[in-house]
Amino acid sequence: MKYKAIIFDLDGTLTDTLEDLYLSVNHALRSCDFPERSLDEVRRFVGNGVRKLVERSVPEDTDSIKLERCFEAFRAHYIIHCQDHTCLYPGVASLLTALHAKGYRMAVVSNKLQKGVDELADLFFNGVIDVAIGEQQGVPRKPEPDMVIQALERLGVSKEEAIYVGDSDVDLQTASNAGLPCISVLWGFRSRDFLVAHGATIFAERPQDILDFVG
Numbered sequence: 497m498k499y500k501a502i503i504f505d506l507d508g509t510l511t512d513t514l515e516d517l518y519l520s521v522n523h524a525l526r527s528c529d530f531p532e533r534s535l536d537e538v539r540r541f542v543g544n545g546v547r548k549l550v551e552r553s554v555p556e557d558t559d560s561i562k563l564e565r566c567f568e569a570f571r572a573h574y575i576i577h578c579q580d581h582t583c584l585y586p587g588v589a590s591l592l593t594a595l596h597a598k599g600y601r602m603a604v605v606s607n608k609l610q611k612g613v614d615e616l617a618d619l620f621f622n623g624v625i626d627v628a629i630g631e632q633q634g635v636p637r638k639p640e641p642d643m644v645i646q647a648l649e650r651l652g653v654s655k656e657e658a659i660y661v662g663d664s665d666v667d668l669q670t671a672s673n674a675g676l677p678c679i680s681v682l683w684g685f686r687s688r689d690f691l692v693a694h695g696a697t698i699f700a701e702r703p704q705d706i707l708d709f710v711g
Contacts, residue, residue: 509681591703
């Protein structure tokens with residue numbers, strides 16, 4: 497077995513969370529009397545954590561007080577509604593089951609709030625994913641490698657024994673910064689052309705391709 501562990505991004509890789517993020521963003525924008533954003537705009541804004549998502553969603557001239565109020569409105573709404581429309585992408589459940597059966601150690605590393613990561617992990621990954629890491633105070637978010645390094649330590653594997661799977665340029669940067677190869681999935685929030693432009697070289701068109709590659 498060339499790899500012993502697989503580090504997964506969450507949003508856009510394992511789970512389709514776009515609708516819930518979109519609804520929470522627009523709830524927060526409405527609460528602050530800001531214009532709403534389209535689904536495609538929210539798709540472009542995700543990837544660097546929910547605070548950055550809100551920063552990109554509010555008008556450019558928004559002051560820090562209104563930004564913080566909008567972020568808190570988003571956070572409060574999303575904590576309650578993060579599971580309303582979110583689901584696993586087709587084929588992901590069988591992929592994770594097959595990887596688990598083959599003895600791979602697995603982790604989720606996400607810029608999503610830790611509470612949101614925990615809730616989705618309990619809902620979708622209980623007993624299959626070994627480690628689930630979200631945004632934590634004092635720990636730099638992706639693309640910094642800190643959360644991936646933490647995951648590797650908790651899994652008990654070296655970077656040479658692991659591979660990273662994600663759907664965005666942030667994931668490509670994260671994998672590079674952590675010294676891991678990266679599989680870029682093509683069912684997520686970014687297009688193949690976009691990923692190629694940001695250095696992607698390994699692609700998965702369907703979840704089964706990940707199993708084929710690591711196996």
